[in-house]
Amino acid sequence: MKKVVCYLNQFFGGVGGEDKADQEPFIVTEKIGPVMAINAALKDAEVTHTIVCGDNFMGSNTDEAISRIMDMLKDVEMDLFIAGPAFQAGRYGVACGTICKAVQDKLGVTAITSMNVENPGVDMFKRDVYIFKGGNGAVKMRQDVKAMTDFANKLLAGGKSEGADAEGYFARGKRQEKFLEFKRENTAAYRGVQMLIRKMNKQPYQTELVIPAKELVPIAPAIKDLSKAVVALVTTGGIVPVDNPDRIQSASATRWGRYDMTGMDRLESGVFKTIHAGFDPAAANADPNVIVPLDAMRAYEKEGKIGRLHNYFYSTVGTGTTEAEAKRMANEMIPYLRDDGVTAIIMGST
DSSP, X not given: OEEEEEEXXXXXXTSOSGGGTTOOOEXXXXXXXXXXXXXXXXXXXXXXXXXXXXHHHHHHSHHHHHHHHHHHHTTOOOSEEEXXXXXTOHHHHHHHHHHHHHIXXXXXXXXXXXXOTTOHHHHHHTTTSEEEEOOSSGGGHHHHHHHHHHHHHHHHTTOOOOOHHHHTBOOOSOOOOOOOOSSGGGSHHHHHHHHHHHHHTTOOOOOSSOOOOOOOOOOOOOOSOGGGOEEEEEESBOEEETTOTTOOOSSXXXXXXXXXXXXXXXXXXXXXXXXXXXXXXXXXXXXXXXXXXXXXXXXXXXXXXXXXXXXXXEEOXXXXXOHHHHHHHHHHHHHHHHHTTOOEEEEEOO
């Protein structure tokens, strides 16, 4: 009987929601939440252990979390590791990718997980581990578990992958030779001509070497006269009032805030702080102006180097945030900036 170990976050591990996201890692022999479905779908294999760790703990204490989990697994026999499914939950996806890669690199055990295409964990880890194309929420749990366990059963039985498209995981950028029977329709020349004919007849066709699409943002024209410019401050560094009134997440953000700085010459420590989970917050908390440079911009404003400063700054967190969420938040900010005639933006990051 083959042995499988699973990984869950605090929510699917039954610990709690966002208020328990700092849960430290622990290991149990019980089959919890999605692990019950995973175990039921396995053939000639069983889940022997489940690891649970809070998303914030994994994101903010990655090295420690990995070290502790590796220590938990050092005497555990396993033939396969399964994490998730993580759906569109960014922090969970990054955690699943992180632990899967660590298990493969440190323990030499194949790891499988599942995420939605919008999950930032996909781009971060798809070249390292098998990431199956998952749904955007737990309503897709059944189909995502089936995709992972079907492939798991194949690997555990000694089978080999037939490739990303055939199996349903994200392409890993690895090409493997496959020797075909020598006949006309298997030659590159024949396949190429058939593809050209389909293209000329406006029929569907698929290139054998897919080049990923990349969205290019055109460079904005130079500002001719900064002394007349209206400048706004925007940041992905997570600077917010100390009570974080908009409840912006510390990673994989889906929220943003707009904060009034009228009459302020600088952002004061103790009034503003960072809630960003991707860097040491000490310097930013001691002086928030290192992320949102209000002090420097006020000096430029008084010296006439810029026309004036927009009265609000805009903030979110960039780490783990999907491109789709970032684009949505930017589009929500733009009307406020346009209404005040903003002609330039300084984007402060970390």
